[in-house]
Amino acid sequence: MKEYIAEIISNSLKQFDLQEKPDIRIEAPNQPEHGDASSNIAMMLAKPLRNNPRAIAQQVVDGLEYDEKKISAVEIAGPGFINFRYSDDYLLDELNEVLTGGESFGKTDTNTGKKVLVEFVSANPTGPLTVGHGRNAVLGDTVARLLEWTGADVEREYYFNDAGRQMRVLGESVRARYYELLGKDEKFPEGGYEGEYIKDIARSLLDVFGDGLLSAADEKPFKEKAEEEIFADISATLKRMNIKMDSFFNEHSLYEDGKIEETIQKLRDLDLAYDEDGAVWFKTTAFGKDKDTVLVKSSGEPTYRLPDIAYHANKLDRGYDLCVDVFGADHIATYPDVLSGIKSLGYDPDKVDVVVYQFVTLVKDGKPFKMSTRKANFVTLDDLMDEVGADVTRFFFLMRSPNTHLEFDIAQAKEAGEKNPVFYLQYAHARISSILRKVNDEYELSGKANLKLLEHPSEITLIKTMLKFPETVGNAARLREPHHVITFLNELASAFTSFYHDCRILGEDEELAHARTELAKAAAQVLRNGLGILGISAPDQM
């Protein structure tokens, strides 16, 4: 519809002698009195045409040719806005679209044919996923779902590194606990992992091997067991959160395939990498930074930037049209280097896109709660889901813009009542389901409903709200900001509950009941679709 309005305006503009084509933008006014769609074109043209906006608006409107089946009124208002009002016929046609679209209503094809990789979570397997990882996991998965709704072919990937210092310390921590269980003294490593889960892993090693591992030469068998068990744990947590990874990418494979060496060599050939003080440096000053960056330490160990560059090159080699990374604000500093790196290597940096989210402050007992995996001072996602469930967990991580700090108040999330906004959406859906069950008992509705009977303001508002869904999904996908979907669903649920209070279904005559049933069905469908994007269930009763 917005395209249609842009088109008729464009046609009317032919009367003017314009140097360049103006960008015609149609938006939905905040105030309902201002109509359903609005254009600011007259104000945009005021300067080039050297005329006042209202006069221009009048000329544009005079030259407008439109289908009265779609648009019922056009008005000039304020400083020169041109406001359009949709006709009832159009709204009812669109309502039918919702019903026939069904579970596909809201899908678009803006990214059809594109292969997209979304990389997220990517926590090294040193311990269970915590609330801190939760935002990353849920955000990544939901961005992936949004991209799927715009037609993209999406894969979810988890990147990890089991070769670094962290993992070695993890292995040593397990070994220390293993020795402890056998009554042997073994110094607990400095900065080791203190969590209870380390003891569990040691215990399971003891069950299998007895004391056979006392003769192990290094921490390797301990580390491997730890990695295996922790990954199993992480996968189970993700599954519980309705997240399924398509692939796990081990950083180590980049070494085995020689990709790390290859990357360095290419950068050297480009004169962007050089040796100094026993280290290999990346000439980031060539990209506007004040200092160069170390790629390989004098110890021979690469810093994380080098594999990051090689990894992104690898992703693009795999033929993705778009690679989305999800990470916390603390990692933002590496991003420009990675882009510089892959650009130097001849890849298109526009194909890499980053979703950065700000930190989560966990509020427990009304106070901020500082977490550390290493010190075993954390709340795991499993603990959280035990308390509030997966739906609430997902919702809370998604309800805020990624770009803002998220305060996760456990007490509020636990509250099943009015303080918890998730239930508002689910409740609306459950109510509709309940009504539909009863409608089936009391009426024998058949044939097509006469939707023209829908004319109550609450009915009209509900229809108009539903119609915003496809655009909302498109915006959320483009901006990688799932919270827009939540804002929309709140509006929709609110429009439905107003309708629910104003307009009855049961007890009305059959024709009206039929029309309203169709409207309720459509609302339920859109609620389901929206909740589906968020990975949250839409229960039929509560």
Add this chain to the structure above:
RNA sequence: GCGCCCGUAGCUCAACUGGAUAGAGCAAUUGCCUUCUAAGCAAUAGGUUACAGGUUCGAGUCCUGUCGGGCGUACCA
């Protein structure tokens, strides 16, 4: 010091690429359950969008500066 993000109602946060009278939820006040789920609806109150300038028809949104908060700024990941 430098870089990135943020500052909106008492609290937590919206406001789509600059648009008309800045919106929700919670908290507060007031009505509404013999009728489809009151986990609800309707209404009232609550604001100099941190501050000071600038850009323009028009700024919460863009630019400059100040103040305040978060995160970076390592041959740590």
